[in-house]
Ligand code: SAM
């Protein structure tokens with residue numbers, strides 16, 4: 001490996017997010033419309049072999065060392081452990097973001113296949129609110145999924161909470177206590193303008209500063225040194241683990257971003273908020289060589305912009321919503 005996926009601002013990209021399906025068994029209000037999603041046709045999704053090929057190019061040529069599986073809901077893709085086994089063989093830090101509802105069934109098999117880490121999305125600990133937000137009455141199954149992930153040996157298990165003002169911002173302390181009691185790392189995520197129903201506006205964003213002030217009213221927190229990961233982190237002074245905030249809106253981390261993404265239908269994106277994509281699926285299916293595919297990846301990353309500019313007048317919402325890109 002000598003080449004790098006580097007952009008015009010000197011950012012080297014080593015973190016790949018792969019969406020394995022656009023389908024989902026939930027319909028979270030901040031992500032997907034309740035009805036009317038047009039699913040990709042099965043034949044338009046990348047096959048496991050195609051995913052493995054493009055991932056291998058990135059790992060072997062460009063030193064990509066982290067891969068995260070996402071969706072839609074990644075666990076609704078049939079035979080997911082087979083893909084996990086193929087990607088784990090590349091020797092990367094392999095993680096998955098999931099709504100957790102199928103983990104009671106799948107956690108063990110995924111761990112055995114080589115998945116190293118899981119992040120579970122959970123935005124309310126209250127049954128009625130959970131159902132309103134996800135449009136599914138599955139809180140108990142998700143809580144079971146968290147236990148199943150821990151029992152399967154995933155460590156740490158992280159919980160991602162999208163916090164929205166007036167919707168679930170009164171649960172910040174409940175989540176912190178939940179994390180401490182259940183020995184899981186809670187990360188609060190600022191609400192981003194990628195919701196299919198377009199309910200996002202700036203007034204709905206509970207900022208990192210507001211989240212931190214709420215936490216500090218009850219807990220003594222010490223900052224943890226930042227890595228290239230998007231979360232700002234704090235540890236509890238009493239040793240009961242740590243807590244994080246992904247402040248994508250109020251304190252964008254674009255200048256240290258090292259991520260690229262592939263959608264379930266094989267479109268390569270250089271930013272979550274990108275308005276352009278590169279059709280890698282077409283290259284994979286027209287017998288293009290690895291060199292040709294690699295050149296397309298390099299060009300796409302080289303063209304990356306400085307940052308997303310949410311809150312600026314010229315911000316353009318991407319055509320796809322979060323469930324189609326993968327978070
Ligand atoms: N279905 C899986 C899940 O929910 O974890 C993976 C896909 S989901 C699109 C990936 C992440 O994006 C989840 O943590 C979800 O909470 C987050 N997300 C979805 N819509 C969002 C939004 N508008 N703002 C911030 N985060 C969002």
Ligand code: SF4
Pocket residue numbers: 024025026027028031032071072073099121322323
């Ligand atoms: Fe599905 Fe995840 Fe989007 Fe919720 S956040 S609708 S679980 S893809």
